[in-house]
Structure formats: structure tokens, C-alpha cells
Amino acid sequence: MKEQVLNILEEIRPDVDFENEKLLIDDGVLDSFDIISIVQEFNDNFSIEIDVEDLEPDNFNTVEAMVKLIQKLQE
């Protein structure tokens, strides 16, 4: 899953080193438009529904956190 998440992220923001960035939200690497695009892609690709309440920095600061969120919503 991590590979698929990385592909989605790199397609949206090819200029970001997602493997090594650990504070994607807190450091302002991703903006609100990126977040909306990412959520749309995750919803479509993983058949989940990310709610506005899930838009916490902790859920989007790293690739691992995003994978964890997707897994939680798939349960």
C-alpha cells in the first residue's frame, strides 16, 4: 500500500521528497489544495471516505501516517 500511496503523492507533488519529509503539514510543504487532491485520490483509489474530521496534521505529516489512516478507514 505504501508504494501506491507514494505514487499518488508523487503524482500530485513531484517536487517533494515524501520518503524523507516528516512534517509535511506542520512545515507547510503541502497546502490546502494539495490536501484536497490527496484526499480525493485516496478516496477513489482505496474506496474509503476521508472525513473533514480526519484532516489532522498527525494524519498527513508523513507517508506512514497516511497509510495508517487509510488502513484505519478500511477496517
Added chain:
Amino acid sequence: MTFVSLPFFLFVFGLVVVYFLTPQKYQWLVLLVASYAFYWLNSKWLVLVLWGSTMVTFLTGFLLQKVYDKNQQAMQALGDQLTKDIKKQMKAQVKRAGKRIMLVGVLLVTAALLMLKYFNFFGENLNQLFQSLHWGATIPRLNLLLPLGISYYTLQAIAYMVDVYREKTCADRNPLRFMLFLSFFPQIVQGPIARHSQLAKQLYAGHRFDFRQCCFGAQLVLWGLFKKLVIAERLAIPVNYMFQHYNSFSGPILFLTVALYGLQVYTDFSGGMEIARGVAQMLGIELELNFKQPYFSTSIEDFWRRWHITMGSWMKDYIFYPLSLSKAFTKLSRRSRKILGQYVGKRLPAFLAMFIVYFLVGFWHGANWKYVVYGLWNGTFIMSGILLEGVYAKAREKCGIQEEMVTWRMFRMIRTFVIVSFGRFFSGALNLSTALTMFQRTFYHWKDISFLTNGKLFDLGHNNANWILLVVAIVVLFYVDYVHEMGVHLREVLARQPLVFRWVIYIGAILVVMIFGHYGPAYDAASFIYEQF
């Protein structure tokens, strides 16, 4: 009693003494009394509007928490019988109930804001519509007074109710404490718009007197006074003159008008913010940063990340994200992808949400169409920037421009400044038609630069000495902003200097504000530009 009056500083001094002499357990009560006293002194009986909104917000949070707690207890009571499906079902049920409670609370406090701030605006526009349709009905104009800070505390109240609903913060159970959260006097006038999870605990906790924090707070207040009294008030004279006599000025002077007006708004608003944050810091409370060197922005999007930050983040969390991720917008996205293709279709819901956000940002500033256009002016540039990102990237590549180039960064900063400045016509002019006329006139007579030599520039209410003083003060302002942009914490640097040097700086700064602060006949100590919003 405003932030730049002697009574206010006597009030703050007295409060700091009483606050730190009071046992920590009761310090919040001192703040509550001081906050309501401040509000009463400024707004008299309008305090009841603040109290009413506070009670509605408190009760909404209280009921939400009660519903959530009851559900939690019910789930615990089920013990082993609580399966994943039942848990999900119960959570969905309680969320539905919670949503209804939250919406009632949000509608009630928003209705108070709409009624008091926008009733006459809606009335006038509807009357015009009725007239054009030849209907006899007219909506009367009401003489409504706007309670101090209603545009700020209403947003703070909405954020609280939504956060309790989203379970991002726990509801307050003590109505008196909650009254303090919505009335804390340094931020009631013009923000920053705080979140409950960030501010409430600080307000309710006791604080020990910390000399260093108190000094830092006082320095921030002094810097705020410098911005407000030395720069903003001094800029107000030529800016007001130029806005009133725009018909007699050529393009370059009109552009100078909006550029100076932008600077006036920045120093006025951020100066007030510095005073608010400084006073709070003296009491051991840290308020959120509302400005981050906006003149160093490299795009309009970047500008709005640095300007009125707490408002931007409020709009993002409570309007932009909920709209973009709503079912209706998701459906729209799927449909538009089929019709308009992947690239536009995917972005359309976010663009639409962004359009609504900037409409609201404009409308929040005031009940006038000029503010709506001001909001949309900014929103349009942000959207076009995102939409044309690929085109710009290709153009940069063709021209051999690299993102890291200093000249490229400078160009982007100037470009942002020009766009923001033109947008200021809409917020600064008397009304929309005046703004459009000024906007149009700005492009006339650019070849005529005689204003630089004919002395007209100095005929705007200030003598040469005042202009020189303004230029020096603005250079100081930009130097400080530049140092902050470089990540240097000036107050900490100053704290490491020898005692004598420090006190020379402090006394010098106090003297500068006292001597060069603008207290002329046109000076009105009551007004902060953003206070009226």
C-alpha cells in the same frame, strides 16, 4: 478606552499587579472581571450581546459533550457485546444528533452577527431589487450599534462549537470560565481568533510572575505602539487626503496612495496585534501569531498565509475543507471530471470552495460590495495561479529561470506587492464605484512624473520632516521584518546584550514613541482599522 490610550496602560499595569498578587487558583477570575470591565467601558450595554452569544455557545458545547458522554457510557455498558458494527452505528447516530445541536448553536450566533452587522446592507439591496421590480415593499433601515469585536468572537464561538462537535476539544463545564474564553480583553478588539484547545487552558491556569516574559511582553507592546503611532497614524493623513481627492491626482500618485494605504493597514492591524499579544504575554498567556512578514510574500497564496493568519486558518478549517469534502462537492467533482477532463474536474470543487471562502473573507470585512470585490480579487489571483501553474513552469524553463534565484524571488515579491496594492483600492475607497474609478485612473498620466519635483508630494498634510521620519520608520519596520524573516528572534538577541545597552535601547524606543508618535489634531485614538470590521 482603547489600546493606545493612557487609561488602557494604567488598566494593564493595575491588572498585572492584581493578577500576580492573586492566588493562582483565582487568577482567571481576575481576568474575567477585567475583560468584562474593559468591554463595559467600551461598549456599555452591548455587553449583553456578547454575553448572549457566549451563553448560546456554552450551552451548545455543554449539550454536545453530554450527548457524547452518554454515548460513551452506553458503549461501555455493552461490554463484550459491543461489536465493531454496533460501535460504528452508535457513533454515526450520536454524530447525527451532535450535528443538529451544533448547527442550531452556529446558526444562532451567526444570526446575531448577520442581524447587527448586515441587516441594513441586505435591506438596502433588497429595496433596490423591489424598486426595480416595481414592488411597493420597503425594508426599513435600523440604527443598529455593532458590539465591539463581534466579527472576531463570533468566529471564535463557531470554531469552539464545531471543535466540540468534531471532538477536537472538550466542552467547558464552567460558564464563568467560558465567559473569559470569549471575552479575553487583549484579543476581543481585533483578534487573533483563538482556538479553544490552544487558549482556554492557558487562561484558566495560574501563572507565576516571570520577569523575562513580562519584559518580552512589554517590548512587544512598545513595538506595536511604534507601528501604530509612529507609522500608521502618520500615514493616515496623506492616505486619507489622497483617497478624498483622488480626482486631482495622476496614476503614479494614486498607486502610491494604495501602496501607502496597504502599509497603513499593515502597521495599524499588526501594531494592534502586537499590543494584544504583548499584554497577554505579560500575563503569561501566549496568543497566536497573526502576521508573518506579509511584505515578503512571493505569491498571493503566500500572502494570505502570512496576513491575518488566524482568519485564514479559520476559513480553511471551517469553510474550505468542509465544503471541498462535502458530498455535494464530491459528486460535482466526479461529474465534472467526465465533462471537463481530469485536470480541471479534479480541481473544480476546491476552486468553488476557494471562491466561496474569498467571497466570505471580503464580506466579513464589511457590509459593502467593495469588500466582496476585494475578497474575490485576491481569490481570483490565487485560483489563476494554481490553474496556470504548469504554463508558468514551462515559461520559466524556457527563460532559464531557476526558483532559487534571488532576482526571481525579488520579482515575485514585487509582483505580489503590486497585485495586493491594486486590491487595496477596493477595501480603501469609499465605495465600489469610487474604487473602480481610482483603479482606472491609476493607469493615466504615467509619463507625468512632475509630482517628484513640483512639491505636490509634500502637499499632502505632512511637511518634509514628517515624510523623512516616515521613510526612516518604514526602513526600520522592514529591517525588523527582514531579520524576523531570517529566523532571528530579536527580543532574545536583545536579552543577551549588556544591561546598560539594553536599557539604552528600551528608553530610546520609549522616547521615539513618545516624541514621534503622531498625536496631531487629526488623530483619533479610538480607531483601529480592523476594529470596525
